[in-house]
Amino acid sequence: MRLVRPVHTVVTRHPLRWSAAALVALALAVAGCGSSSSSSPSAAPSSTGKPGGTFTILANSSFGVADPAQNYTLQEWQLLIDTHDGLTTFAKENGLAGTKIVPDLATSIPTPTNGGKTYVFHIRHGIKFSNGQVLKPSDFVTTFERQFTVPGPTAFYSDIVGASACSTKGCNLSKGVIANDSAYTLTINLTGPDPELMDQLALPFAFAVPSNTSLKLLGNNVPPGTGPYMWKSYNPNTELVLVRNPYFKQWSAPAQPAGYPNEIIEKFGLQVSDEVTEVMNGEANEVFDGDQIPSDQLTQLNSPKYSSQVHVNTLTADWYMALNTRTAPFNNVKARQAINDAANRTAYVKIAGGPSLAVPACQILPPNFPSYQAYCPYTTGSQTVWSGPNLTKAKQLVQQSGTAGMKVVVDGTNDQVGKALVEQMVSDLDSIGYKASAQLLAASVQYPFVQNSTNSSKWNVAWSAWYQDYPAPSDFLNVLLGCGSIHPNSDASPNIAAYCDQSTQSQINQAESEEATNPSGAAKLWTQIDHEDTNAAPWVDLYNPKQIDFLSSDVHGYKWNPQWYILIDQLWLS
Amino acid sequence: MAAITEQVEAPADLRPEVVGRNPWALAARRLWRNRLAMAALILFVLIVVACLAAPFYAYHVAHVNPLAPNLNGTTVINGKVVPVMQQGGGTLKLGETPIGPTWDPAHYALGADDLGRDVATLILYGGRSSLLIGIGSAVLCCVGATVIALIAGFFGGITDSILSRIMDIIWAFPVFLLLFSISTELLTHSQGFQFGPVHVSASSLWLPTIIIAFIYLPYVYRPVRGQVLSVVRKEFVEAAIASGASNLRLVFSEILPNVVSTVIVLLPLMIATTILTEVALSFLSIGVQPPNVSWGTIISDGEDLLYTRPWVSIAPGIMIVLTVLALNVLGDGVRDALDPRSKLRVGAAW
Numbered sequence: 001m002r003l004v005r006p007v008h009t010v011v012t013r014h015p016l017r018w019s020a021a022a023l024v025a026l027a028l029a030v031a032g033c034g035s036s037s038s039s040s041p042s043a044a045p046s047s048t049g050k051p052g053g054t055f056t057i058l059a060n061s062s063f064g065v066a067d068p069a070q071n072y073t074l075q076e077w078q079l080l081i082d083t084h085d086g087l088t089t090f091a092k093e094n095g096l097a098g099t100k101i102v103p104d105l106a107t108s109i110p111t112p113t114n115g116g117k118t119y120v121f122h123i124r125h126g127i128k129f130s131n132g133q134v135l136k137p138s139d140f141v142t143t144f145e146r147q148f149t150v151p152g153p154t155a156f157y158s159d160i161v162g163a164s165a166c167s168t169k170g171c172n173l174s175k176g177v178i179a180n181d182s183a184y185t186l187t188i189n190l191t192g193p194d195p196e197l198m199d200q201l202a203l204p205f206a207f208a209v210p211s212n213t214s215l216k217l218l219g220n221n222v223p224p225g226t227g228p229y230m231w232k233s234y235n236p237n238t239e240l241v242l243v244r245n246p247y248f249k250q251w252s253a254p255a256q257p258a259g260y261p262n263e264i265i266e267k268f269g270l271q272v273s274d275e276v277t278e279v280m281n282g283e284a285n286e287v288f289d290g291d292q293i294p295s296d297q298l299t300q301l302n303s304p305k306y307s308s309q310v311h312v313n314t315l316t317a318d319w320y321m322a323l324n325t326r327t328a329p330f331n332n333v334k335a336r337q338a339i340n341d342a343a344n345r346t347a348y349v350k351i352a353g354g355p356s357l358a359v360p361a362c363q364i365l366p367p368n369f370p371s372y373q374a375y376c377p378y379t380t381g382s383q384t385v386w387s388g389p390n391l392t393k394a395k396q397l398v399q400q401s402g403t404a405g406m407k408v409v410v411d412g413t414n415d416q417v418g419k420a421l422v423e424q425m426v427s428d429l430d431s432i433g434y435k436a437s438a439q440l441l442a443a444s445v446q447y448p449f450v451q452n453s454t455n456s457s458k459w460n461v462a463w464s465a466w467y468q469d470y471p472a473p474s475d476f477l478n479v480l481l482g483c484g485s486i487h488p489n490s491d492a493s494p495n496i497a498a499y500c501d502q503s504t505q506s507q508i509n510q511a512e513s514e515e516a517t518n519p520s521g522a523a524k525l526w527t528q529i530d531h532e533d534t535n536a537a538p539w540v541d542l543y544n545p546k547q548i549d550f551l552s553s554d555v556h557g558y559k560w561n562p563q564w565y566i567l568i569d570q571l572w573l574s
Numbered sequence: 575m576a577a578i579t580e581q582v583e584a585p586a587d588l589r590p591e592v593v594g595r596n597p598w599a600l601a602a603r604r605l606w607r608n609r610l611a612m613a614a615l616i617l618f619v620l621i622v623v624a625c626l627a628a629p630f631y632a633y634h635v636a637h638v639n640p641l642a643p644n645l646n647g648t649t650v651i652n653g654k655v656v657p658v659m660q661q662g663g664g665t666l667k668l669g670e671t672p673i674g675p676t677w678d679p680a681h682y683a684l685g686a687d688d689l690g691r692d693v694a695t696l697i698l699y700g701g702r703s704s705l706l707i708g709i710g711s712a713v714l715c716c717v718g719a720t721v722i723a724l725i726a727g728f729f730g731g732i733t734d735s736i737l738s739r740i741m742d743i744i745w746a747f748p749v750f751l752l753l754f755s756i757s758t759e760l761l762t763h764s765q766g767f768q769f770g771p772v773h774v775s776a777s778s779l780w781l782p783t784i785i786i787a788f789i790y791l792p793y794v795y796r797p798v799r800g801q802v803l804s805v806v807r808k809e810f811v812e813a814a815i816a817s818g819a820s821n822l823r824l825v826f827s828e829i830l831p832n833v834v835s836t837v838i839v840l841l842p843l844m845i846a847t848t849i850l851t852e853v854a855l856s857f858l859s860i861g862v863q864p865p866n867v868s869w870g871t872i873i874s875d876g877e878d879l880l881y882t883r884p885w886v887s888i889a890p891g892i893m894i895v896l897t898v899l900a901l902n903v904l905g906d907g908v909r910d911a912l913d914p915r916s917k918l919r920v921g922a923a924w
Contacts (some may be wrong), residue, residue, distance in 0.1 A: 147787075351645065
């Protein structure tokens with residue numbers, strides 16, 4: 001998932017950018033298998049939580065339209081996981097355990113039949129929505145059909161039989177999603193095997209809503225869910241309020257544990273510096289983790305006084321500069337490798353807030369991710385860890401490529417961090433003999449601009465960032481660098497570099513098909529693909545970001561889930 | 575009251591120092607004798623000279639590459655080599671903070687910005703952009719507005735109506751709303767201005783210059799047009815018409831010399847206004863674009879460092895205050911020097 005950019009240091013999870021046409025991708029944040037390296041003692045899960053109280057989150061802005069079939073922001077997803085459930089979910093556990101898929105509204109994870117194309121789910125009995133309505137398998141038919149009738153990122157479920165004929169005008173999934181309300185089963189038929197279906201079903205897009213929910217966009221009205229909380233109100237300009245769902249009874253602690261606070265409030269519209277001050281003063285409980293804490297206040301947070309209130313976690317995400325492989329100079333692999341060798345990743349890490357908040361990266365897959373094996377061919381010394389730019393080699397490669405002296409346009413966003421990253425890249429390019437210039441665009445414009453091939457003659461290097469949708473290598477290697485992710489003339493073409501290598505694509509296809517039958521073989525293949533893509537250098541990988549959670553001193557029970565990040569309802573107040 | 579009457583009634587025009595002198599020489603003399611205005615002029619010239627000397631300061635005094643990021647750089651403080659960007663302390667070590675002022679011109683006198691660049695050097699380079707855009711757009715605006723006002727006022731009728739209504743339309747928009755809209759579109763959406771074969775890239779200083787000049791056109795046009803309308807009806811213009819003077823001659827020989835003093839009075843005040851406008855635009859990232867810097871971009875870069883490194887924002891702020899103050903005082907002085915009524919006052923003083 002591509003997130004809107006952070007400004008200083010911290011990973012932002014503001015409205016994700018998605019595009020209706022498209023593709024794959026985006027969705028939640030991160031994860032990786034969990035190297036939740038929280039810095040405080042309270043990071044350990046607490047088993048002595050005290051229910052009650054109001055948990056208040058402060059956020060700079062809201063997450064836009066709340067309809068769960070459309071919203072693609074982690075900001076809302078962190079709350080939707082407390083109010084809604086899907087057939088499966090990522091376990092609501094701290095750290096690595098949180099990447100495990102567990103059954104939620106389904107009683108178990110089914111084994112696929114029909115060559116991996118059919119899944120039969122048994123739905124739990126006795127679960128009620130927050131409006132009192134009893135959950136039935138047929139509710140899921142509406143849920144999936146809404147994926148296509150409500151404009152949103154439909155690609156996650158496009159393999160369901162009948163989905164190809166769906167549009168915002170109507171959808172009939174009678175052959176793809178078959179509900180049997182008497183047997184309490186739900187059958188999902190796919191057009192082809194999809195080893196990542198369980199991950200995709202755990203995303204909030206697939207959270208169950210009552211069957212009588214409108215197939216049209218609901219705007220800021222969130223339909224009833226089955227979780228421990230329900231939406232009382234949401235005003236994007238002021239605040240949202242979640243209160244307890246009176247019909248909730250815990251059925252699976254790993255999937256949907258009961259929450260601690262009686263009420264969860266998220267207030268919008270404050271300056272981040274004010275948010276930090278309020279949390280410092282105990283007037284609120286959390287600075288929304290997508291808001292970027294200004295440098296000045298980061299310095300304050302270094303004080304021992306706040307050490308137990310600050311939590312830093314490594315994200316499975318990449319910040320990178322895509323190299324336009326359609327045009328010179330970066331249609332030449334040596335030119336691409338040259339800038340990879342020249343990129344001063346220490347400088348980029350400093351822009352991100354220093355080594356405590358980012359880790360230099362050379363390869364596509366982030367650390368702590370399935371199939372990740374440290375690899376860095378673009379540095380001096382070791383081939384596994386980046387230690388410094390190799391300018392001598394970079395200059396040689398530029399000469400060999402015959403591209404020295406060419407003009408290069410570096411495209412990025414016009415916020416503080418965006419500007420800094422672009423200026424550093426311009427400096428790195430200049431240092432190896434290119435004539436680089438900056439092109440800064442508004443954040444809302446930049447991402448579609450660089451994706452659309454009609455603009456490909458206007459830039460050579462483009463900033464981008466990617467946060468995992470779910471922990472699967474294909475979410476990086478196929479979504480961002482697969483040949484199928486190039487969509488000419490579309491604003492939703494996540495392979496920004498337009499890099500397509502047919503032999504690598506064959507390996508990707510093979511790895512995907514082997515995931516179900518030969519997982520260890522597939523994992524090795526993904527590692528190989530990662531290294532091959534890194535050698536082909538369609539990107540300059542800059543760093544893997546970390547994330548800060550800042551909580552008030554009366555908050556306990558901090559848990560950080562690699563998929564959902566902070567588990568809000570598992571926090572309790574003293 | 576008696577004193578004023580005495581001044582007004584004083585036969586100043588008959589004094590030997592004034593009688594028969596060129597009015598421009600008289601104005602220059604009045605300006606020269608206005609100590610406050612001269613002090614402002616000297617201050618403004620000093621600022622301009624300092625900014626022009628930016629490359630000398632960067633390469634020969636501060637020994638830095640002025641606009642390139644220097645995040646991994648070092649400098650010397652009290653004989654010790656220290657990194658320009660310093661990692662946060664405590665156990666968490668969050669954030670990177672640039673070094674603060676050393677007050678040593680050779681070693682980051684005013685500290686570093688968030689890219690590790692020397693703030694003192696940036697201020698001089700930023701001043702070049704701010705002054706260039708400020709002066710450029712003010713001159714462009716004044717020249718453009720004067721030409722339009724001459725055409726409108728001289729030809730009158732439908733020409734005047736059309737031109738005046740166009741100016742009214744621009745006038746009707748709140749200045750900054752229109753400014754931000756145009757700048758946002760041209761700088762961050764369209765990557766510059768394209769009109770037929772004319773292309774101005776987003777990173778060019780010409781773009782904010784043209785935008786600001788355009789926005790302020792009506793503000794100069796209105797008083798100048800009024801002046802043109804009053805001059806056109808004067809007897810000496812009628813006499814020139816009667817003697818068969820061409821339109822061009824009427825405009826350039828008879829009317830323009832009599833309205834130019836209005837433009838000259840407006841110019842320094844317009845420069846002050848356009849500098850402030852440029853700063854506002856750049857502060858919002860829709861003015862000067864990297865790799866160029868301006869006082870506005872430096873203040874913006876220092877926004878996140880207000881508590882720990884306030885000089886990143888304060889220093890360019892001081893330069894803006896001094897420049898605008900100097901221009902306003904100078905503008906007042908020029909107005910006093912060119913205002914016909916001031917002749918009486920100056921004459922009385924003599």
